[in-house]
Amino acid sequence: MYIYDEFDQAMVDARVAEFRDQVDRRLAGKLSEDQFKPLRLMNGLYLQLHAYMLRVAVPYGTLNSAQMRLLGDIADKYDRGYGHFTTRQNIQYNWIRLEDAPDILADLARVGMHAIQTSGNCIRNTTSDHFAGAAADEVVDPRPYAELIRQWSSFHPEFSYLPRKFKMAVIASQRDRAAMRLHDIGIRLVRNSAGELGGEFYVGGGMGRTPMIAPLIRDFVPIDQFITYAEACLRVYNRHGRRDNKYKARIKILVHELGAEEYARQVEEEFAHLLTLGIEPPARELERIAAQFAPPPFASGLPDTIDRSDPAFALWAARNLQPHKAPGYTALTISLKPTGGIPGDASADQIRLMADLAERYSFDELRVTHAQNIVLPHVRKADLPALWRELVDAGLGSPNLDLAGDIIACPGLDYCSLANARSIPVAQQIGERLAGKEQDIGELKLKISGCINACGHHHAGHIGILGVDKKGVENYQLLLGGSEAEDVSLGKITGPGFDEAGVVDAVEKVTDLYLARREDGERFLDTYRRIGVEPFKEVLYG
Amino acid sequence: MADLIRLRDDEAVDHPAVTVDSFLEQPDANAVRIEPGDDARALLPHLAQIALVEINFPVFGDGRGYSAARILREAGYVGELRAVGDVLIDQLAPMRRCGFDAFEPDRPLDPVAVDAVLARFPAAYQPAADGAAPIWALRHG
Known part of the structure; x- marks a missing residue:
């Protein structure tokens, strides 16, 4: 686990002081909401339907007990006794008072945490494989590289006002447990034929209203140049990404409009220039960080069996x-x-x-x-x-990892000011409906978004649900065939949408069809890919 | 010019800056103004004769000027680099790191607050155009 040294601590403490000053100016009326908005957003503070929402960064999803305990205490002290873990490995609190936000940040700073760049048009919290350091199939623990990115991207002066938000993920396995290719930059650490470590760079993926799978921009960036290469990727985007239309401002649109090859060419040109500037952290800095992620002292000679009699x-x-x-x-x-x-x-x-x-x-x-x-x-x-x-x-024993009940859902219209429809009640009803057969159904990635922004990853669900507003009534579109894993694909809309009760029925119908048609060992997604969408349309609309 | 904040000691250029297009047609000018869509690299062959580059921020959220500034400094430009337009107090520190050494905001800034924000952060994680040693260099001496 990475532990702050005096430099990290001083930076986070300075941020707390800065934000306290900004909040004071806002509360005193010296900053307009328009002026305050980008500042609070860079500290993870959103104005939602009922209150402020504070999103706290959990860099690459890793926490120690003291940090986790504090997250619980914040839920009690400043929220209504709950925290909400997000699809970007962060936690957010939905009932925050503006005047409390600086104190919360100060509490977080005491355990080496922050809310820096958890929102705003800047480089967001870098995510990673949640089994990093434990997974049997990883080439290397990806977290030291994610930490190097965290430091490089924190308060990056050139990239604080990008055309749009920017999300990065780093993994180090062929299995993709981090939706890597649905990020603005996805990096897979690999070894080349000489055994040297480097990164495959995928640039221009994302969900939202124009979902795209990131193309491979460079198949091997040497590990001692990868911050420089990332800087080149960002600079081309900052200079040339569209700013005329918020909905076309993500890097995926730039890469798509230029073409991956031309974007890659421009990055190479910038990369060659940046390599002359000495901006890459030295190997000994990476070693310093990596040492903090050394494996814990595992005992040897332990029994490798599990008593499954219960x-x-x-x-x-x-x-x-x-x-x-x-x-x-x-x-x-x-x-x-x-x-x-x-x-x-x-x-x-x-x-x-x-x-x-x-x-x-x-x-x-x-x-x-x-x-x-x-x-x-x-x-x-x-x-x-x-x-x-x-x-x-403690009510935490649900045996449903990757099953129908393990639904990803955004906060939806219950909390979010952008939402068109509620997500949570739909997730709850689907979970209840399929509870009796989810073990039989097996792996099923079900993902629900309450609006086109796709925070609930509906494009990447084996079954995806998108809530829309249809003449003032919540309506739900059904998508099938998406995946965020190494077999990445984008789901396709089956046809006309459903009302709330109808979409729960629809999910049951498609899973029943799967149960009837599956062959040995097939997941829902495999059956869908084999038989195609038509039989599913037939049971939905026929 | 009452609201001009300059962090350099030389004499300020006393005449208006011209657009990039017009500069390229009359390369005797020594003050040029970059708009967000302009390519700062077009100026690189002429840097030695330029004393003032203004970079305009029509809205503070358009961050192209940060890249333009760094590109000029990376190419060795040593003249004045002035951020003009919708320049707010909370943008000064990142602007300074990208090589700006003068600010001409649409709305005046409190000089005490300017000093405070420029001194706020004790260090920086990454090298930029202000010559500050990044934290990784400080760590490893």
Whole structure:
């Protein structure tokens, strides 16, 4: 885990002081809302329907227990006892008072956290594989590289007023657990034939109203040049990205309009220039950071088996565990998707309990996943039954990772001022409807957005739902066939939308069709890809 | 010019800046003004004779001028680099890091507040155009 040194601490403390001053000026009427807006946004503070929302950065989704515990305390002290984990591995609070925001940031700074650049037209929190450092299939732990990006991108003076927001993800496995190619820049760390580490750069992916899968711009950027290359990517975007239309301002539009090849050529030109300036952090800085992500002291000689005699435990263990690189250990996912619950929500008590569990069972570490769940990355298999019982007692034992109930949903019209429709009630009803058959259905990525901005990743769902406003009535479009994983694809709209009850029925119909038509070992997505959309349309509209 | 903030000691250019297009047609001028869509690199062959570059920010949220400024400094431009237009107090620090050394905001700024925001951050994570050693250099001596 990365721990701030005096430089990091001084930067975050300065930011708290700066924001306190900005809030004071706003409250005193010296700043208009228009002038204040970009400043509060760069500190993660949004004005929503009912109150301010504060989004706190969880860099690459990694937290220690003290940080997690504080997140629970903030929920109690400044919110209504809840926190909401987001699809960008962050946490947000929906009931914040403006005058409290500087104090919250000060509390966060004390445990090495912040809300810097969690919104605004700047480089956002860099995300990563939530199993980084634990996954058996990674080339290298991607987090030191994500931390290097965090530092480079923090208060970057040239890229503070980009055409639009900018999201980066770094992974290091062939399996993509971070929706890497749906980011403005997605980096996959790889080794070349000489065994040297470098990055594949995918640029220009995203969701929103124009979903695009990022094309590969360069297949190998040497690791000792990758900040410089990222800077070149950003500079071309800052100079040439569209600013005439907010909806065409993301880098995906620039890359699409120029063509990936021409964009790559311009980046190469800028890259060649920037390489002469010495802006790349030296290898010893990367080594300093990497040392802090050294594997925890795993015990050796542990039993590698799990006692599955309790059927309820066995069900959970079959779903919620991930192979670990160290024998005798596993990475476990705590589902924040109880049937009928709000996806990604956790109470202050649950947050603090997860902090305690991490301290006792997982070398003090937790992760937030982009699917709005929490991971304990390094757990002894022998500890699982006891740990599971504590989770169950706290309402955190849902055995539904990657199943129908594990729905990604945006806050929707219940909170968000941009939304056209509610997401949460739809997620709750679908979860309840499919609860009895989700184990039979198997892996099903269901994602719900309450508007075209796609915060709920509906384009990337095996089943996606998009809420729209149809003459003042909430209406829901159904999409099928999306994926955010290494088999990335964008879902397609099946046809006319449904009302709230109708879309719940529609989801049941398509999953029933899958159950009837699947062949051995096929997931919903595989069956859809094999038989095509027509049979699904038939059961929906026929 | 009452609201001009200059962080350099030389004499200010006393005549108006011309547009990039007009500068390129009459290269005896020594003051030029860059608009957001202009290519700052068009000026690179002529930097030695330029004493003042104004970079206009019609709206503060249009950040192209930050890249323009850095590009000029990276190419060795040492004359005055002035941010004009919708320049607000909270943009001064990043502008300074990108190489601006003068500000001519549409609305006047409180000089005390200007000093405070320019001194706010103790260091910077990344090299830019202000010559400040980045934190990684400070860490490793």
